[in-house]
Amino acid sequence: MPLFLYLLLLLLFLSRPHQTHSSPLSTVAIAHISNISLICAFLPTSNQQFDLNCTSTLPNRTTHNYPSGHSSFSAIAAGDGFLCALGPSLTLQSNYSTMLWWEFYSNVSETKRVYQGPPIVDLSSGDSHVCGLQAGHVSNNLNCWRWPQLSVPKNMNFSDIAVGRHFMCGLLSGSGRIRCFGNESSVVGKEPSDGNYESINAGSRHMCAISVSGKLSCWGNGAPSLGNSNISVVAMALGAKRTCVLCTNGTVTCWGPQSTLPKHFRTAKFLSIQAQGDALCGVLMLNFSLVCWGKKEFVSNHVVFDRVLPGPCVPISYCTCGVLPGSGSLCPNGGCICQPCRFELLSSSWITLLHRKKYLAFLIIGAIAFFIIFLVCQILFTKWCQNRGLSGPAETGLIRAYMDSHAIEQRLNELIGKGVGYSVEQFSIGDLQSVTDGFSASCRIGSGSFGSVYRATLEDGREVAIKRAESGNAASTSAAPAPARVRDRETAFVSELALLSRINHRNLVCLFGFCTDDSERVLIYEYMSNGTLYDNLHKRQPLPPPLATWQSRLKLALDAARGIEYMHAFAVPPIIHRDIKSANILLDKNWVAKIADFGLSLVSTEEGGDEEDGDYEQLLTAGTVGYMDPEYYRLQRLTAKSDVYSFGVVLLELLTGCRVIQRYGESGTPKNVVEFAVPYIVADDMNHVLDPKLPRPTPTETDAVAYVGYLAADCVCEIGQDRPSMTEVVSGLERAVAACVQNASSE
Ligand SMILES: *[C@@H]1O[C@H](CO)[C@@H](O)[C@H](O)[C@H]1NC(C)=O
Ligand SMILES: *[C@@H]1O[C@H](CO)[C@@H](O)[C@H](O)[C@H]1NC(C)=O
Ligand SMILES: *[C@@H]1O[C@H](CO)[C@@H](O)[C@H](O)[C@H]1NC(C)=O
Ligand SMILES: *[C@@H]1O[C@H](CO)[C@@H](O)[C@H](O)[C@H]1NC(C)=O
Ligand SMILES: *[C@@H]1O[C@H](CO)[C@@H](O)[C@H](O)[C@H]1NC(C)=O
Ligand SMILES: *[C@@H]1O[C@H](CO)[C@@H](O)[C@H](O)[C@H]1NC(C)=O
Ligand SMILES: *[C@@H]1O[C@H](CO)[C@@H](O)[C@H](O)[C@H]1NC(C)=O
Ligand SMILES: *[C@@H]1O[C@H](CO)[C@@H](O)[C@H](O)[C@H]1NC(C)=O
Ligand SMILES: *[C@@H]1O[C@H](CO)[C@@H](O)[C@H](O)[C@H]1NC(C)=O
Ligand SMILES: *[C@@H]1O[C@H](CO)[C@@H](O)[C@H](O)[C@H]1NC(C)=O
Numbered sequence: 001m002p003l004f005l006y007l008l009l010l011l012l013f014l015s016r017p018h019q020t021h022s023s024p025l026s027t028v029a030i031a032h033i034s035n036i037s038l039i040c041a042f043l044p045t046s047n048q049q050f051d052l053n054c055t056s057t058l059p060n061r062t063t064h065n066y067p068s069g070h071s072s073f074s075a076i077a078a079g080d081g082f083l084c085a086l087g088p089s090l091t092l093q094s095n096y097s098t099m100l101w102w103e104f105y106s107n108v109s110e111t112k113r114v115y116q117g118p119p120i121v122d123l124s125s126g127d128s129h130v131c132g133l134q135a136g137h138v139s140n141n142l143n144c145w146r147w148p149q150l151s152v153p154k155n156m157n158f159s160d161i162a163v164g165r166h167f168m169c170g171l172l173s174g175s176g177r178i179r180c181f182g183n184e185s186s187v188v189g190k191e192p193s194d195g196n197y198e199s200i201n202a203g204s205r206h207m208c209a210i211s212v213s214g215k216l217s218c219w220g221n222g223a224p225s226l227g228n229s230n231i232s233v234v235a236m237a238l239g240a241k242r243t244c245v246l247c248t249n250g251t252v253t254c255w256g257p258q259s260t261l262p263k264h265f266r267t268a269k270f271l272s273i274q275a276q277g278d279a280l281c282g283v284l285m286l287n288f289s290l291v292c293w294g295k296k297e298f299v300s301n302h303v304v305f306d307r308v309l310p311g312p313c314v315p316i317s318y319c320t321c322g323v324l325p326g327s328g329s330l331c332p333n334g335g336c337i338c339q340p341c342r343f344e345l346l347s348s349s350w351i352t353l354l355h356r357k358k359y360l361a362f363l364i365i366g367a368i369a370f371f372i373i374f375l376v377c378q379i380l381f382t383k384w385c386q387n388r389g390l391s392g393p394a395e396t397g398l399i400r401a402y403m404d405s406h407a408i409e410q411r412l413n414e415l416i417g418k419g420v421g422y423s424v425e426q427f428s429i430g431d432l433q434s435v436t437d438g439f440s441a442s443c444r445i446g447s448g449s450f451g452s453v454y455r456a457t458l459e460d461g462r463e464v465a466i467k468r469a470e471s472g473n474a475a476s477t478s479a480a481p482a483p484a485r486v487r488d489r490e491t492a493f494v495s496e497l498a499l500l501s502r503i504n505h506r507n508l509v510c511l512f513g514f515c516t517d518d519s520e521r522v523l524i525y526e527y528m529s530n531g532t533l534y535d536n537l538h539k540r541q542p543l544p545p546p547l548a549t550w551q552s553r554l555k556l557a558l559d560a561a562r563g564i565e566y567m568h569a570f571a572v573p574p575i576i577h578r579d580i581k582s583a584n585i586l587l588d589k590n591w592v593a594k595i596a597d598f599g600l601s602l603v604s605t606e607e608g609g610d611e612e613d614g615d616y617e618q619l620l621t622a623g624t625v626g627y628m629d630p631e632y633y634r635l636q637r638l639t640a641k642s643d644v645y646s647f648g649v650v651l652l653e654l655l656t657g658c659r660v661i662q663r664y665g666e667s668g669t670p671k672n673v674v675e676f677a678v679p680y681i682v683a684d685d686m687n688h689v690l691d692p693k694l695p696r697p698t699p700t701e702t703d704a705v706a707y708v709g710y711l712a713a714d715c716v717c718e719i720g721q722d723r724p725s726m727t728e729v730v731s732g733l734e735r736a737v738a739a740c741v742q743n744a745s746s747e
Helices: 002-014 357-387 405-417 429-435 483-502 533-538 550-570 613-621 630-635 640-656 673-682 699-715 726-746
Strands: 028-033 036-044 050-056 062-066 075-079 082-087 097-103 111-117 120-125 130-134 142-145 158-163 167-172 178-182 197-202 206-211 216-220 233-238 243-247 252-255 270-276 279-284 290-293 303-305 397-399 444-448 451-457 463-469 511-515 522-526 585-587 593-595 602-605
Touching: 028 082, 028 270, 028 279, 036 075, 036 279, 036 290, 036 303, 050 303, 075 120, 082 120, 082 130, 111 142, 111 726, 130 158, 142 158, 167 197, 178 206, 197 233, 206 233, 206 243, 243 270, 243 279, 405 483, 429 451, 429 463, 429 511, 429 522, 463 483, 483 511, 483 522, 533 585, 533 640, 550 585, 550 593, 550 640, 550 699, 550 726, 630 640, 640 673, 640 699, 640 726, 673 699, 699 726
Parallel strands: 028 075, 120 158, 158 197, 233 270
Antiparallel strands: 028 036, 036 050, 050 062, 075 082, 082 097, 097 111, 120 130, 130 142, 158 167, 167 178, 197 206, 206 216, 233 243, 243 252, 270 279, 279 290, 290 303, 444 451, 451 463, 463 522, 511 522, 585 593
């Protein structure tokens, strides 16, 4: 059966429609801020991820990073004063696209989401507009942003688009004819009358098109006179009066003022080219360096980025003209970058064998043989795992930390045997008794997920919080704890010890040590002298200074978000906290917020213990009412987005100063802060719900606070998939805090 599936996949792979022209999505874009060029590109980082960075070349090269959040971008486009990025990565093969927009002229550089809908497969930008094509041959598949004046008949069926300064052109699928719309009299109405074009591109005031046979033709104001030169072209890049083409042999030829390639790169081979205004850039085939020319500012150093992602990452089956060698190591999720079609470069390599029918049979046979071998290996591996009592690969992934008591003990011994963590000490119960007066009530400061918490000063002077589980022996004098409760306690203990001993972050509470003498289960943490966020927010009058201004409240939220982001995105394997709430956010003596209480946390592990149905119930009830993700509650499906929901509730708590569940006004029934606040936030009536204990936000703070309100509303969105990732939350809060700080310092 699986073999059959593999064969089916193989057939699908081989029968993909031909990719006829170079990719309509770009990973390099050129923006302008008045007359300064800003070159933007995806830069590979070490772990098959990439950054979206832009560098301005004047006055000095300064780089700015645009975080993508959890899901990678697939392409970017830019123009005069803006940058927009399309996501998620095509390798995820998701059924929707999202577009983010950055406006450079506005003072608060904030991200706007301008689109979420059916996948966009082609993105083109002119000097001030962006248009995209939706996937699928539906009529009216064109989408343009910030261009209400443009009118294009609804029944157009485009296969490619190009956007100029005041016009756009589309290539009609089927006939291959070009139709243009907009204000440029030298372009609109002057389209070539014949059809059979395959790809088009627009400059500021001119157009070029490549015909099915690879022939280039151009028209409009600033179009080059090509005469009867006979070059066959792979791709084009058009700017203001400038036209560059990528020839089938990989070299670039340009026409127009100051557009000649620097001497050094005249024979160099390129993979792709871009142009906007007077700036021209290309990605070198040799080392994926991005080189730019055409303006004075590039003369001193043409190499703008040492290494860029040379094209969008796609699933391997998309590449009908072969895969760019080495690109597999650049892309996440097993994706790759396609080799542009019609390149004559790699004629000797195996890639072109694909085009020769007689080799195809060999290839298919080879692939089938490969899959059979793969299958046999997989079966053997599964058998081997079963013999060793491990779960098969299908069951790896998120596995809860709940285990039977035997497994708990084994895990504990394992942990202690390994020396736990580099910085975690083992204490004896005697040491702890002496520093807490025998766990006296006078040292007790509260209770955590599995016991009482005491404050103490260790002999070396460190102030610590000591969390001691209600021990089986001690409690037996009152009521004997049910075996299930002992197990819960043990599980919480092991899970917290295991997690905290291997992670270390400024915004996660720090574990100093532990004690497992006899049946004692004690954890020793750094002491957080300012208590919980919950107590500070709801119990202290007057409010302590860090909670008394909007700027510092947002700062606290940012700290906490960074802690959660670390667990989700950087801990290996990732951790889901499951009990994010203001009472689990602690504040140290400098008012830095740290996430605490990992007793309910789950890790992604490959060694999950046996799972019994009985435990599942406990899993379901984990969490705190009011903070619990309704989707998790309903569908019993736990993802990192459940923590995002809980964090959204904390954000609402910080904004409104309300308890998570309380009565509002005269109405008798208590309401959740989500039900109370979100309707006002989405109706743009933020002031109605802001904490009255704080002064009204200043004008810039108003923007930042409103932005955080929307962010919180996004976080508590019903559908987990639609919530932002913690990385997106962090970058949103960073911008909001930065906006407040700017404001404060400029006053
Ligand atoms: C940009 O414009 C300013 C003022 O208009 C001028 O001083 C500067 O030299 C220009 N820079 C470039 C790169 O043309
Ligand atoms: C640009 O760099 C030079 C030297 O590298 C420095 O002297 C100058 O102050 C810098 N200019 C700006 C605006 O940062
Ligand atoms: C992108 O820019 C940020 C901020 O300037 C920088 O820290 C980061 O290293 C850059 N990424 C790459 C891959 O160079
Ligand atoms: C994408 O697919 C999911 C289910 O697989 C569906 O709920 C959602 O509506 C789809 N989105 C779009 C934009 O089609
Ligand atoms: C940005 O701030 C400057 C002064 O700080 C102001 O003159 C300008 O109008 C502001 N621009 C926008 C778009 O708000
Ligand atoms: C659009 O073009 C495609 C490909 O030529 C065709 O299959 C489809 O039916 C067309 N759709 C409309 C609405 O014309
Ligand atoms: C065409 O020009 C007019 C007048 O300058 C302008 O109002 C209109 O928005 C432009 N149309 C497009 C599609 O840009
Ligand atoms: C252009 O190239 C084609 C084949 O590559 C050739 O048949 C044709 O004669 C050439 N035309 C000119 C004007 O050189
Ligand atoms: C590549 O092709 C162009 C046009 O077809 C030609 O002018 C150029 O000499 C060729 N370059 C090399 C290195 O073959
Ligand atoms: C890539 O190759 C070009 C051409 O040889 C060279 O100028 C450039 O410095 C190289 N880039 C890096 C990062 O070495």
